[in-house]
Amino acid sequence: MSNDLQGFELPLRLLLGFRMLIDELHEELARQGHPEMRPMHGFVFQAIMRAGGPYGTTAADLGRALGVSKQAAGKTIDMLEGLGYVRPGHDPGDARRKTYTLTPHAYDALERSEQIFDGLRDQWAETIGEDRLRAMVEDLRKVTPSDVFRLDTPQWFNTP
Amino acid sequence: MSNDLQGFELPLRLLLGFRMLIDELHEELARQGHPEMRPMHGFVFQAIMRAGGPYGTTAADLGRALGVSKQAAGKTIDMLEGLGYVRPGHDPGDARRKTYTLTPHAYDALERSEQIFDGLRDQWAETIGEDRLRAMVEDLRKVTPSDVFRLDTPQWFNTP
DNA sequence: TAATGTAGACAAGGTCGTTGTCTACATGGT
DNA sequence: ACCATGTAGACAACGACCTTGTCTACATTA
Structure with a gap:
């Protein structure tokens, strides 16, 4: 792999990073009593x-x-x-x-998600460095909109 | 916005970054003769x-x-x-x-995509700096898998 | 009080994925 | 050379999830 990607690489890596985090989150959430969460x-x-x-x-x-x-x-x-x-x-x-x-069950899931994300964040920080990770989030903030919640993302992949 | 996100912010920004790039790509592709591409x-x-x-x-x-x-x-x-x-x-x-x-039509779309992505990349570089952008991609490479293509992503949002 | 707008329930239909089945062709062991 | 096994593709049924349209109850405003 990693051949003639060029301009494709940035968006691809962003998506892969997102998917990795979310996949690991849900594996762990499933172990912690929330196997049905999507x-x-x-x-x-x-x-x-x-x-x-x-x-x-x-x-x-x-x-x-x-x-x-x-x-x-x-x-x-x-x-x-x-x-x-x-x-x-x-x-x-x-x-x-x-x-x-x-419900409290949902808040439980949210709290556990928070902790799991913190753990994953730490893993990333170990790999690339705390300063670099901080820089990444900071930079992403600058190039992404601040009004965050608009999540029709699933079918969005298959829009016109 | 930007209140009690914490651990949620990293994955969210990754997704938003991805969506922004892809949305702008397809807006421009539509203008350049590929309005049906998804x-x-x-x-x-x-x-x-x-x-x-x-x-x-x-x-x-x-x-x-x-x-x-x-x-x-x-x-x-x-x-x-x-x-x-x-x-x-x-x-x-x-x-x-x-x-x-x-077909040649598909290669045309790919070439145009490449150019459009390069333009968007330049915009990001202007905003956050060429060095920081380079660092971001480099860092993402370190934390994402190298075997890249596995794209069941649409429905993936709605899995178990 | 009457006109207009919105919440929710219900129904029909579309898109896009799935599994299952069948036939044609390929391949590897005997 | 032959036969068991596996895979490609066509066809069909079905399911998940979204859409639009319609209807009634309630809110709001002129």
Whole structure:
């Protein structure tokens, strides 16, 4: 390998780096009591924490945050509810809204993810150096948008 | 934004960096006569060049290279043939093999992609410095696998 | 109070992947 | 030379997940 890639190498390495981290995260999460979590779910949890109002997030909120239809977001929520990661509530100020909030089980997954990511970060720092890793993140911040959550990424690979 | 991300930031920035580059690539490719190309196709082209034998690549070859079934790979090839990016041939040494090779139109897309990526790379270098960009790629090489092509990435987001 | 907009439920359909089956051809051991 | 085994490709059924469209209940604003 590593032949006539040139300009292709930068994007490819970025994707590979991402996939490695996420794959190792989920291997470890599976060992720690979260075998059903999918790569997508981490993003969904973040979106549920951010997108909704004070009483939680609705399917419509989530759909907008993730760039998918409210129906698709609703199905994701159904699955997460089945897995025990979200639970339904309601908004006392608006009888239409069927809100969802993260359960302790979801927060457990988030905390463990945080720790696992920290461990992986340390591994990278050992390999390339703490200063270089810090520089990488800093540089990436400069060339990527700050409004972060727009995750229609799965099918995005197959768009026009 | 940029609040309680911590360990999440590294993978997130890697993904965002990847998406930015690929999105800008395809915007520009669309302007340059390739509006039907999808993010996935670049990987498929690479795989078609690498995976097959001297007479071209079969659907089964492509499926193995991409980590999908031969049927799925076959459908992708059908689409690419419809778009004029691959054309069928045959392997004189094996009558079963229905091979495909890239057309000049596909090579045109690859050359333009190369140029566009170079331009984007230059933009990044202006923002963060040529040396820092070089360091980033170098460092990513150290922490990512060298056998690069395994692109079942789309649905990968939604695996167990 | 009436017009307009949004949440959620339900249904139909599309895209793209999967597995399973069948036939034609290749290959390697006997 | 022959036969068992394996693989390529065509065809079909099916499943996961997304979409659009429609309908009703509730909110909001003129």
